[in-house]
Amino acid sequence: MIIRELDEVTTVDWGNGLSRRFLLESDGMGYTITDTTVRAGTMARLQYRRHLEACYCIEGEGSVIDLAGNTHPIRPGVMYALDKHDAHCLVAGPDADLRLVCVFTPALHGGEQHSIDPDGFSQY
Numbered sequence: 001m002i003i004r005e006l007d008e009v010t011t012v013d014w015g016n017g018l019s020r021r022f023l024l025e026s027d028g029m030g031y032t033i034t035d036t037t038v039r040a041g042t043m044a045r046l047q048y049r050r051h052l053e054a055c056y057c058i059e060g061e062g063s064v065i066d067l068a069g070n071t072h073p074i075r076p077g078v079m080y081a082l083d084k085h086d087a088h089c090l091v092a093g094p095d096a097d098l099r100l101v102c103v104f105t106p107a108l109h110g111g112e113q114h115s116i117d118p119d120g121f122s123q124y
Contacts, residue, residue: 002027006035010110016042016090017097025107032108038062038090038098047087051104054081059099065089074098 002023010021017037023029036055038044056079063071064080067087072080082088092098 038092
């Protein structure tokens with residue numbers, strides 16, 4: 001059994017916020033669970049070429065924008081899944097941080113972080 005508290009986990013500044021990584025590849029579960037904060041008023045162009053990701057919003061508001069330009073509002077109680085390694089823009093609302101519980105498969109090593117670039121998609 002694995003029991004972890006927030007102050008015991010690997011925390012990474014991923015570029016536009018913090019990713020608190022509760023499970024990593026070394027735990028042998030095959031997936032990662034994170035508690036991720038996206039800083040208010042930020043936008044990140046992201047793509048996971050080696051991972052699939054699902055995110056469930058628990059605080060704040062924002063949106064995820066697909067490559068076709070479709071904007072999908074994100075608020076508490078909304079889940080989105082990047083089931084095809086989808087390139088996307090993640091936008092946090094202007095007034096408060098966006099907080100997401102995310103699952104990555106396969107699991108993250110732990111130190112991965114984005115290189116936020118307004119002209120391209122950050123990948124890992």
